């Protein structure tokens with residue numbers, strides 16, 4: 001299977017209005033260009049260095065999503081380069097993003113990363129602290145929180161976990177804590193479950209690239 005046919009297959013299964021973020025971590029600029037030539041403009045990277053380097057070399061109309069854990073000391077490198085930072089998960093990070101973007105006169109569109117799995121080692125704020133966290137983020141004027149991002153644990157049926165994320169999303173929306181309606185959940189192996197639970201942004205890597213090798 002080629003990148004082109006993988007993309008066609010995936011696109012045919014998406015609900016209308018769903019954004020497909022093509023996760024290009026581990027993949028080359030040539031592979032990214034293959035997807036680009038099929039009309040994809042949203043790409044996700046998990047490392048700052050990789051994103052910055054690829055952004056320099058590739059077309060300027062690509063929308064770069066940062067989806068990996070972001071260290072505060074790397075924030076200075078992403079100012080003005082990201083379309084959406086999907087992994088805002090702690091106050092110190094929000095503070096640093098706010099400071100750096102404010103200095104540059106820019107606003108950082110971002111998502112709150114929620115760890116809905118109960119696994120301690122995973123990044124993300126806990127479901128219990130999501131409201132409090134979102135309230136604090138409102139104070140940061142250069143941060144624009146457009147929704148939430150989450151990941152389900154690897155299992156046969158992640159529906160329960162995705163529903164938990166959907167409920168948090170609805171709760172934050174109702175409380176007026178989100179400046180957008182992005183619910184980013186679903187990866188190669190579980191995005192069909194995520195879509196049924198209300199996801200409107202899926203982040204897919206291996207199903208596009210790996211199976212094309």
Ligand SMILES: *Cc1c(COP(=O)(O)O)cnc(C)c1O
Pocket residue numbers: 023025046067068151186187188189203204205206207
């Ligand atoms: C790697 C990654 C993905 C994509 O995973 P695939 O299984 O390759 O589709 C999505 N979201 C995040 C946060 C990731 O790190």
